[in-house]
Amino acid sequence: MPADISTAQSDLAGVAHEPGAEKPDPILVADSITRSFGGLTAVDVEHVEIQRGVITALIGPNGAGKTTFFNLLTGFDRPDSGTWSFKGKSLNKMPAYRVARLGMIRTFQLTKVLSRLTVIENMRVGAIGQRGEGLFSAMFAPLWRPQEDANTKRADALLERFLLLEKREDFAGSLSGGQRKLLEMARALMADPELVMLDEPMAGVNPALKQSLLGHVKSLRGEGRTVLFVEHDMDMVRDISDWVIVMAQGKVIAEGPPDSVMGDPRVIDAYLGSHHDQDLSEMEEEILAEALAEVEGGHAASREDIR
Amino acid sequence: MDWQSLFGLSLQQMIGPTAVIYCLAAIGLNVHFGYTGLLNFGQAGFMAVAAYTMTSFVTTWGLSLWLGLVVGLGVSVVLALLLGVPTLRLRADYLAIVTIAAAEIIRQTVGSASLVDYFGGQDGLTDFIADFRNLNPFSGEYGIPGLVEWRAYDWFVMVVGWIVVALSCLVVWALMRSPWGRVLKSIREDEDAVRSLGKNVYAYKMQSLVIGGLFGALAGFFTAFRSAAVGPSFFATDITFFAYTVLLIGGAARVFGPVVGSMILWFLLTFLGEFFAQATSGANPLIPTAIMTSNQASLMRFVFLGLGLMLLMIYRPQGIFGDRKELALDAR
Numbered sequence: 001m002p003a004d005i006s007t008a009q010s011d012l013a014g015v016a017h018e019p020g021a022e023k024p025d026p027i028l029v030a031d032s033i034t035r036s037f038g039g040l041t042a043v044d045v046e047h048v049e050i051q052r053g054v055i056t057a058l059i060g061p062n063g064a065g066k067t068t069f070f071n072l073l074t075g076f077d078r079p080d081s082g083t084w085s086f087k088g089k090s091l092n093k094m095p096a097y098r099v100a101r102l103g104m105i106r107t108f109q110l111t112k113v114l115s116r117l118t119v120i121e122n123m124r125v126g127a128i129g130q131r132g133e134g135l136f137s138a139m140f141a142p143l144w145r146p147q148e149d150a151n152t153k154r155a156d157a158l159l160e161r162f163l164l165l166e167k168r169e170d171f172a173g174s175l176s177g178g179q180r181k182l183l184e185m186a187r188a189l190m191a192d193p194e195l196v197m198l199d200e201p202m203a204g205v206n207p208a209l210k211q212s213l214l215g216h217v218k219s220l221r222g223e224g225r226t227v228l229f230v231e232h233d234m235d236m237v238r239d240i241s242d243w244v245i246v247m248a249q250g251k252v253i254a255e256g257p258p259d260s261v262m263g264d265p266r267v268i269d270a271y272l273g274s275h276h277d278q279d280l281s282e283m284e285e286e287i288l289a290e291a292l293a294e295v296e297g298g299h300a301a302s303r304e305d306i307r
Numbered sequence: 308m309d310w311q312s313l314f315g316l317s318l319q320q321m322i323g324p325t326a327v328i329y330c331l332a333a334i335g336l337n338v339h340f341g342y343t344g345l346l347n348f349g350q351a352g353f354m355a356v357a358a359y360t361m362t363s364f365v366t367t368w369g370l371s372l373w374l375g376l377v378v379g380l381g382v383s384v385v386l387a388l389l390l391g392v393p394t395l396r397l398r399a400d401y402l403a404i405v406t407i408a409a410a411e412i413i414r415q416t417v418g419s420a421s422l423v424d425y426f427g428g429q430d431g432l433t434d435f436i437a438d439f440r441n442l443n444p445f446s447g448e449y450g451i452p453g454l455v456e457w458r459a460y461d462w463f464v465m466v467v468g469w470i471v472v473a474l475s476c477l478v479v480w481a482l483m484r485s486p487w488g489r490v491l492k493s494i495r496e497d498e499d500a501v502r503s504l505g506k507n508v509y510a511y512k513m514q515s516l517v518i519g520g521l522f523g524a525l526a527g528f529f530t531a532f533r534s535a536a537v538g539p540s541f542f543a544t545d546i547t548f549f550a551y552t553v554l555l556i557g558g559a560a561r562v563f564g565p566v567v568g569s570m571i572l573w574f575l576l577t578f579l580g581e582f583f584a585q586a587t588s589g590a591n592p593l594i595p596t597a598i599m600t601s602n603q604a605s606l607m608r609f610v611f612l613g614l615g616l617m618l619l620m621i622y623r624p625q626g627i628f629g630d631r632k633e634l635a636l637d638a639r
Contacts, residue, residue, distance in 0.1 A: 076499070076502070095502075100505035105503065105504070107503075112497045112499060114493045114497055114501075115496055116495075116636055117489070128504075132486030135482075135514050138482055138485035139482060141484075148486065174632075188503075190504075
C-alpha cells in the first residue's frame with residue numbers, strides 16, 4: 001500500500017521535533033513508564049507515541065534503557081508504573097504472549113531460533129491461532145491438517161522471500177548468525193503482525209547481508225506494517241527510518257526525522273559526553289580550581305571546629 | 308557357566324512386568340524432559356500417589372479397584388498441578404528441586420506409622436488384586452520351553468502392560484507430530500522465543516507436566532499389579548533415576564526410545580547380575596573367592612552398568628534412536 005506510506009510519512013512532517021511529540025495516527029502510546037533495578041532507574045519515559053505505517057528507530061548510547069523499554073512494551077518485563085496501549089487497547093499487566101497475539105511481535109537482540117527444530121518447523125510455530133495447538137484437537141490430524149497446509153504454504157513463500165528456502169529442512173541451529181536474523185524476522189511475519197519490533201537487527205551481521213536486511217525491513221513498511229527498531233548502526237538509522245526517538249539515561253531526550261536528530265546538540269552530548277568540544281587542559285584547570293576551593297573550605301571549617 | 312539359564316533369565320526380565328513399569332515411567336519422563344525440557348526428578352512420586360490411591364481404595368475403604376484406578380489418575384493430575392503452579396514460571400532447576408522433594412515426602416507419608424491404618428506403614432498394602440486377577444484369561448505357563456517361562460499371572464500382567472505401552476506410544480506419537488507437540492519442543496529450545504510468538508508457555512508446560520505424570524501413574528498401577536502389593540520401598544528415588552537411564556539409553560524425544568531403553572536396561576542388569584552370581588558360586592568358581600566373594604559379586608552389575616553408561620555417553624550420547632547431528636547443535 002504505497003499510498004498509505006506516503007500519507008503516513010507526510011503526516012510526520014507536521015509533528016514537532018521534541019521529546020514526547022504527539023503524532024496524528026499513533027499505533028502505540030506510552031505514558032510515564034518507569035522501571036528501576038535496585039537504585040538504578042533504567043527507564044523513565046514520560047510520553048511517547050509511535051506513528052502507524054512508518055519505520056521508527058529507537059537509538060541511544062549503551063545503557064540508555066532501550067532494550068529494557070522494549071521489554072516493558074512487549075510484556076517481557078513489568079514497569080513499576082505507567083500505562084501504555086496498542087491500537088487503543090491497554091497493555092497494562094498483559095502477559096507477553098497476549099501482547100503478541102494482538103499483533104505486536106518482537107525479535108531479540110541475541111537471536112532466538114529454535115535450534116533443534118528445522119527451519120520450516122521454526123516458521124510453522126510462528127503462526128497464530130492454530131487449531132492443532134490445543135491438547136485435544138492435537139490428537140486428531142484431520143482437525144488441523146488443512147490449516148497446517150495453508151500455514152506451510154505461507155511459510156514457504158516467506159522463506160523464499162528471505163532467501164532461506166534451500167535451508168528448509170536443516171536444523172535452525174546449523175544456520176549462520178545472519179541467517180538466524182533472517183529466520184527470526186521471517187518467523188515474526190508468520191504471525192502477520194501490525195507492529196514489528198526489532199531489537200538490534202543489524203548486530204553481528206556482515207555488510208553484504210546488512211544491505212539485504214535493510215531491504216527486508218523496508219519491505220515490511222511496504223506491506224503496511226509499522227516497524228519499531230532499536231539500533232546502534234547509524235547508517236541504518238539514517239537510511240531507512242522515517243522518525244527517530246533518542247533515549248539517554250532512561251529518558252527520551254529528542255525526537256525527529258533522522259537528519260534533524262543527528263544534528264541535535266542534546267543527542268551529540270548524550271553520545272559523546274557534554275564536554276566533548278571543550279579543551280582538555282581547560283577542563284583540568286577547572287577541576288583543579290574546584291578541588292582547591294573545596295580543600296580550602298575544608299581547612300577553614302576544621303579550624304572553626306578547633307576553636 | 309549355564310548359558311541357557313543366563314539368557315533365559317535375561318530374556319524373562321527384558322520383556323517382563325518390571326520392564327513394562329520402567330518403560331511407562333520413562334515415557335512420562337520423555338514427555339517432560341525429552342520433549343518439553345522439564346526436569347522432573349520425582350516420577351516415583353507420581354507412581355506412588357496413583358498406586359496408593361488405587362490400592363487403598365480396595366484394602367482400606369473396601370471400594371472398587373477400577374474406581375480407585377480412575378481416582379488415582381485424577382490424584383496424579385492434582386499432584387502435577389500442585390507441583391507446577393509454584394515452579395513452572397521459574398527457572399528449570401526449581402521444578403527439579405520441588406519434584407525430588409515431593410516424591411520423598413509422599414514416600415515418607417505413606418510409610419509413616421501414624422497413617423498405618425490407611426496405608427499400612429512400612430509393610431504397605433496387599434489384598435487388592437482380586438478384581439484384576441479375575442480378568443486373567445490365561446492359565447498354565449507361557450514362554451519358550453527350556454529357555455524362558457512365565458507364570459500365567461505374570462504373563463497376563465505383561466500382555467496388558469505391553470498393550471498399554473503400545474497405546475501410550477501411540478498417544479505420544481500423535482501428540483508430538485501435531486502443532487501442540489511442536490510448541491512443546493519449541494519451549495524446550497527457547498521459552499522466550501515461544502512467548503514472543505503468542506503462545507502461553509506456562510499453560511503448555513502445565514499440560515506437559517500433567518500428561519507425563521499420567522504415564523507415571525500408569526507405571527504406578529503396574530507396580531501394584533506386578534507385586535500384588537505396594538510399599539514405600541517400591542517408590543524410592545532411584546526408580547526415577549533408573550527411568551531416566553532407560554530414557555537416555557533409548558534416546559530422548561523419540562517415541563520408541565523408552566521401550567527399547569527399558570528392554571536393554573533390564574536385559575543387561577539381569578545378565579550381568581546372573582553372570583557374576585554364577586561366576587562366583589559353586590565349589591570351584593570361575594572367579595576365585597580371593598578376588599571376589601558372591602556377596603560382592605551381587606553389586607558388580609551396577610559397577611558394569613555405570614561403566615556401560617559412561618561409554619554410551621562418550622560414544623553415543625544421543626542414545627539408540629537419537630540423531631547425533633541434533634545433539635551437536637547444543638554446543639553452540
